[in-house]
Amino acid sequence: MDYENPISVSELGTLWITYQEKTMILRILEYFIEKSDDQEAKNIMGMMWQELDYYVEIMKKIFKSEGAVIPKGFTKEDVNLDAPNLFDNGFDIMFLRILKEVSMGMYTINMNMAYRVDVMTLYEGLTTITHKCYKLATLYLLKKGILTLPPNVTIPKKTEFIESKKYMRGYKLFSEKRALNSIEVGFLHHGIEVNNIGMQLITGFAQSAKNKEVRQYFEKGKELAKKHIKTFRDLLLENDIQFSSTSGSTVTTSTIAPFSDKLMMFCIDFLNGFSIVGESFGAFFTLRNDIALKTALLTKDVYFYGQEGLEIMFKHGWYEEPPQTEDRNRLINRNE
Template structure:
């Protein structure tokens, strides 16, 4: 039996639907960036990413059509406005793709582990590999331009040691200094701050150009929340005399003309917020100093209601497309 003759499972339908939403969103941003980018190497990265994303959207359409499912709406050319002033300046385009690749790579890898039909498994393997390649290209380019801050270097370990004192787990010593951060903790902090630096400029730009007053206010909240995350987590690094990541590139301009629909900007903000919740949970799970998980949890307690508020606003405006629904058989028990 051909794999395409096997019905799609609920997880495969859901993950393909989510991928369609994300990829049609990305296509709209790429269309705008391709028009406004002024670096030829950046344009090539954008064009390669655009062509691949377009192929994936077409492939998902074919899979849904073959299964007799309706094609999602996602995001269309109506969600992007061409010919408007640049909303972001020097090299923001590869910084944006660098951020997106950090979301896509673990997401598509996770989707692949929930896929059973051979063609769907291969599709998500292809998506994962492409996101990794996009990450590689962006890192290479941004490092060459000197606008990407590497995580800090530390001394190489010269012997194997074991933790002897449970004070290693404590971050709240009253009478002595806390231990220094370990390499795992530094890497998690650096990753979270780096993502928020790019996200904060996105929120600034969105807040400047949003049409709806409440949507504009929501993006201002996102801007302030990104700054709080960067400041809170950056302080952990500064306590150990480590400078948090920073860059002079990729700032929002002073344009007030929107390249994107409010719907599109709200969707991406919701996606970034949801990823931040998962990322903070992962960071807390792998941090062995007790003050770090607590700080990450407190930040998550602010991000979760922010994401929820965004979802409610999208529903209120009729912008949130409903995922494929399981048949409600609970009514059978009430007869």
């Protein structure tokens, strides 16, 4: 590839993390496709696999043309297609939908850090197929009765403006909290939905991981997901809003790992980052201070849980090192 500008540090960094993520998703899709007995689900996942594999090859070409080492990412060594079903009843498409939700946010950030036409074109293409896959997955899950819709709300008939800081009140002991607004209900519903899927995912990982330390880490994550669900559900119930959890998706009794401990740890680390960003975004648009504070405390828990996971990955040599900038001090003092 002949481009006027060499690849920038930001482009190299975003391509590296995108390569890690995409090779991880390819391995996950290979397992789910192998185990699926639903042709429509297989078609959605097969289409996604073909598209992602195409863009992984494009990323390899970019790395090669720049003289950069091609990341290892995740390979056939990280998936066991002979492992029995670890998840059942539509979990494959539910999880794929969550992964594509994360990807949407990633591509927006990555596009903002791209300056070369080929890199921008890559993220533009990935964005298009992600939107398509997310839509297909959502329609499939609704048709199967696996995905539940958010609560309904009374439709507003006139425009109103907030006239007092009392609107933000949530922790005053002797005052009544206002009802949740539609933005807050939507955020809480989404938080329950994604943490419900996350809890099932990490439960399956916990019962199948080979390393004892990894199993214990996943068990801790399962309890953290439960804490999120309880916090968000209690806030809805206080406002007389009942959340209907997703039906169907289950974890089987299998203890045979379909993925390497390395892949499962990276997957949870990846989702931890999404949780921090997503909940911070929701808290920013929440206008009741009790919800914002509770969300901030949950985000803090996820951050420290993620740090613990990184330490485990570093300890076992499971985290591939991203491209580094030059260590000038080491070069200057090399002969001392």
